[in-house]
Amino acid sequence: MTYNFTKAPNRKGAYAGKWTAMTLWSPHANEHTLPFWVADMDFDVAPQITDAMKSEIDRLTFGYSVATPQYFEVTSAWLNRRYGWEVSPSNIRIASGTLHAISTMIKIASKQDDGIIVQTPVYHKFAELVTKHGRTVVENPLVEQDGEYDINFAQLEELASQPNNSLMLLCHPHNPVGCAWTQEELVKVADICGRHNVTLVSDEIHSDLTRMGVTHLPVSKAVGGAPHIVTLNGTGKTFNLAGMHISHAIFDGEELRNKWDAEIGLTLPNPVSMAAVEAAYTKGDEWVDGLRNTLDGNFEFTQAYLAKHLPKVKMTIPNATYFAWLDFRAFDLTDAQIDEIMIKEANILLEGGPAFGTGGEGWQRLNLACTHSQLEEGLKRMCAAFANYK
Ligand SMILES: Cc1ncc(COP(=O)(O)O)c(C=O)c1O
The missing domain is CATH 3.40.640.10 (Type I PLP-dependent aspartate aminotransferase-like (Major domain))
Structure with missing residues (x-):
């Protein structure tokens, strides 16, 4: 059986914290913000489950x-x-x-x-x-x-x-x-x-x-x-x-x-x-392997997209998880400024590195467990916003 990882469930208005409680992480989030923060996935659960x-x-x-x-x-x-x-x-x-x-x-x-x-x-x-x-x-x-x-x-x-x-x-x-x-x-x-x-x-x-x-x-x-x-x-x-x-x-x-x-x-x-x-x-084996394939594709896409449109941001594809750990240290910006540009200009919600303790400064965590189209829209917004900064 093949599974569909191109369809996003509608989580807005549901109990989904990632979508409905964004202001817990940023007071500037609004109904048009695309969330890439909480560590859960914007895919339907496997039908057998x-x-x-x-x-x-x-x-x-x-x-x-x-x-x-x-x-x-x-x-x-x-x-x-x-x-x-x-x-x-x-x-x-x-x-x-x-x-x-x-x-x-x-x-x-x-x-x-x-x-x-x-x-x-x-x-x-x-x-x-x-x-x-x-x-x-x-x-x-x-x-x-x-x-x-x-x-x-x-x-x-x-x-x-x-x-x-x-x-x-x-x-x-x-x-x-x-x-x-x-x-x-x-x-x-x-x-x-x-x-x-x-x-x-x-x-x-x-x-x-x-x-x-x-x-x-x-x-x-x-x-x-x-x-x-x-x-x-x-x-x-x-x-x-x-x-x-x-x-x-x-x-x-x-x-x-x-x-x-x-x-x-x-x-x-x-x-x-x-x-x-x-x-x-x-x-669930087959579903998980389908998911892993999709995540692999999302990592490759993100890396290539950033290399082309925002090469100052560096990213290594990790060998596990659904997090892209993005290095913004080449920008002359503080963490607070990076967070602000993400939410106020790109209107996307990531998690800023300092939340993860020492060594997180200058980094951002992007959860890419979502459909290709959601990811592409998020990256488009991010690249457009940061293109204005040195
Ligand atoms: C490393 C790690 N441990 C634990 C949790 C939370 O797990 P649970 O929802 O099972 O309490 C998370 C959620 O992001 C996590 O990333």
Whole structure:
């Protein structure tokens, strides 16, 4: 079956935060603003998923629900089929989203005032959650050269060796820069954390959205499993189901798994969400590959378009995610000025790099998980607006 990634759902006026709550990010957004900010997609959900959700609704009963053994088996089968990662269904736990899982991990694997290591520029909610839980953000900024990113291992070793730094939040693949870390890098990170008793929470929520030909390597698989590693993933990004609030935490070790169970207690997930996940993980392969093809095309188009119409903006096609990370540093403009030109002159909404912490200055994140025509219109507006600036 071929799927249609050229048709945009009409999300205006719906509950879609990306379209209806733009003023949360910029007070200047209006009804004509084209959004390229929130990390969800402007594509219809796969029909096999919506069919399964509708069937669940047709039961006309929404009492307390529990995940069946089959739910965990199909989740484990997906991980095996897509990444060659063998996970015992008994090591998978359900969370009501990745942020919920991160919060839970912070609570059970660190204590008040501890330092949590994050590698900036990184998904802004990491720092927000760390601070909310009374822990301290400890930055190990990534090292950028010509749009390629590396991990500063010497500094990571130094930070991990400090006894108060008890947890590391790895973003793999990394939002916003798009790196899917390599075997060598993952082994080094896991080894440093392991030697210094640092719990390694690997947020792998973007793992299915690698470029065609790139296979995601879970950090747990890279090291053959290790008790200090917890992997977070799910269908939220892959199948555009973030609003269904269901995701997974996967434990390599008993101790952290038991702490999770003690913290969470009985888990009673939403039945419609569970039906969606089961359909996604049993019938979603072809749809995801169609999506990945479309995203690859969008990246190539964006790169070529910018090279032709706004060559001062540099962009490297990342090996994962649906984010183009655009380098505006060649302009003689501040971040605030860039944001203002985007929204006031181009009338498009991106996320400015500084929101992602150190190293984000001068960059903009463009979410290109949308139809070609929406993307082209956004790029046209951007190029026209910035053509007036040096
Ligand atoms: C790296 C990363 N982690 C977590 C989330 C949020 O995930 P969830 O909606 O499952 O809480 C996002 C959303 O953009 C993300 O990019």
